[in-house]
Amino acid sequence: MTVKSVAVVGVGSAGLAAIKWCRERGLEVVGYERESDCGGVWHQGTAHSPAYDSLFTNSSNKLMELSDFPFPFKTSQVFPKHAEILRYYRAYKDHFGLDKFVRWNTGVRRVEKIHEKGVWRVETEHGDVDYYDAVMLCTGKLWDPRLPPWAHDLAEQHPEIDVLHAKMYRNPDRFRKRSVVIVGIGNSALDIALELSQHEDIDVCISCRRGTSIVPTRDSAGNPTDQKLARRFVQYKLPSKARLLYLYYLVNAANKSFRDAGLPEPPTGLFGPRSPSANLKQTPEFLRQLRNGRIRFVPEATGESVIGSDGKPSLQLADGSTVRADAVICCTGYTLRLDKVLGPKETESISRVAHWKGGRSVPWLRMYRHCMHPQDPTLFLCGFVTSFGNETCISEMQSRWATAVMAGLIPAPTSEKIEKDLAMTEFFLNQTQPSLSGFVRYIPYLDAMAEDLGATPEVDFWSDPRLYLQMLFNPVVPAHYRIFGLDALPREQLRSRL
Structure with missing residues (x-):
């Protein structure tokens, strides 16, 4: 396999890293971005961004820094605001001179393989066509809103009810003096519910189909939870039961308050093998609103609407009761x-559907390490995974690994290794709920990629006791994977970031 030219589709956080690492490997690269600037979901000024005004990250700033680019400014808080993340990626783009490799305001209409010539055909929305040896698809997951099956009918039959997806939410202004039903119990649902509940003239309730495990982003002392959990000592040295007890200690108080307020327990219990979870960012504030009755939990909404005796619209719930609903988010x-974007043959070759015994099904991507096409090592997807760690840093590692394969610096995985990885992915799907189909374990996933690059941060205690202890007890950050092997940086340049 000889790769000289690469097309990168999408220049958000994953796409920027992909372009940067293509340049590092000496590959010719062109990035395609439909917007006029980088940043992807963090660029609120674009029509496609789901970022609301108050959005900030659920990953701490220490874990969000890419491996060779620390924050060039001090963030206003440990969990940076969306505008600060956009500022960071703009600085990253400028620092590495990536702007000249991107075709801005150029969306991609179709990417497909011309097998007879062994090249990829990239057609833009302007009608231009170019050919490349390889493609890195970095468009991400947060672009096509999924609505309940009843949402469109409810909006058409009852125009008096404001029905929208969270992607369209920006701030509480349009919901003043209204009753709002929030459908779902994920990260954005908790964020939006809290923000709306802080206005006395907005009534807020959360309608959910089932319970979930609440994972606060801070512990009781105010320390970032991700920095507590993303440590090698916790993930590798603690026995599994001790690790679960530690996690239970971190989150039990918040979950108890949610159960007391009416949120059902997950089907398999707290942190069961099929238990969904949601990140809670402002734990004290949210718990206060629960205690004050400013946020309520109600059963699953059916999508049926009735007009009450007061002439106001209400939404019918699965238990037969109703709840006032001027707006549904x-x-x-x-x-x-x-x-x-991807051609039909290419899409079909990697698209699968996982069927869970609970009756749900969800699409998943049959990709080696959720990144490389199992039969074609010239198609890579970066930024399509979910993790309890920072997903942007995973995208950077994917780009490092993919470009090393394309540049011939490391061998492509064997067919046996690919099939083993895919079999493990399918096994995982059978053990977990379908919404986790793209889930990876943060540290083990990074370690597997790093092993191929010779960059696993394994240190002998006697050769460098200080570094050994840092690797064991400090939060795992991308800079850890630049100490050894391919792409290693001078030790002193990294030491302050470890």
Whole structure:
């Protein structure tokens, strides 16, 4: 396999890293971005961004820094605001001179393989066509809103009810003096519910189909939870039962308050193998609103609407009761749609559907390490995974690994290794709920990629006791994977960031 030219589709956080690492490997690269600037979902000024005004990250700033680019400014808080993340990626783009490799305001209509010539055909929305040896698809997951099956009918039959997806939410202004039903119990649902509940003239309730495990982003002392959990000592040295007890200690108080307020317990209990979870960012504030009755939990909405005796619209619930609903905000996630860019043959070759015994099904991508096409090592997807760690840093590692394969610096995986990885992915799907189809374990996933690059941060205690202890007890950050092997940086340059 000889790769000289690469097309990168989408220049958000994953796309920027992909372009940067293509340049590092000496590959010719062109990035395609439909917007006029980088940043992807963090660029609120674009029509496609789901970022609301108050949005800030659920990953701490220490874990969000890419491996060779620390924050060039001090963030206003440990969990940076969306504008600060956009500022960071703009600075990253400028620092590495990536702007000249991107075709801005150029969306991609179709990417497909011309097998007779062994090249990829990239057609833009302007009608231009170019050919490349390889493609890195970095469009991400948060673009095609998924609505409940009844949402469109409800909006058409009852125009007096404001029905929207969370992607369209920006701030509480349009919901003043209204009763709002939030459908779903994920991260955005908790964020939006809290923000709305802080206005006395807005009535807020959350309608959910089932319970979930609440994972606060801070512990009781105010320390970032991700920095507590993303440590090698916790993930590798603690026995599994001790690790679960530690996690239970971190989150039990918040979950008890949610159960007391009416949120059902997950079907398999707290942190069961099929238990969904949601990040809670402002734990004290949210718990206060629960205790004050400013946020309520109600059963699953059926989508049927009735007009009450007061002439106001109400939404019918699964238990037969109703709840006042002037507006319905659907925090119900996104549908993974590769076929909007990727050709039909390519999409079909990697698209699968996982069927859970609970009756749900969800599409998943049959990709080696959720990144490389199993039969074609010239098609890579970066930024399509979910993790309890920072997903942007995973995208950077994917780009490092993919470009090393394309540049011939490391061998492509064997067919046996690929099939073993895919079998493990399918096994995982059978053990977990379908919404986790793209889930990876943060540290083990990074370690597996790093092993191929010779960059696993394994240190002998006697050769460098200080570094050994840092690797064991400090939060795992991308800079850890630049100490050894391919792409290693001078030790002193990294030491302050470890």
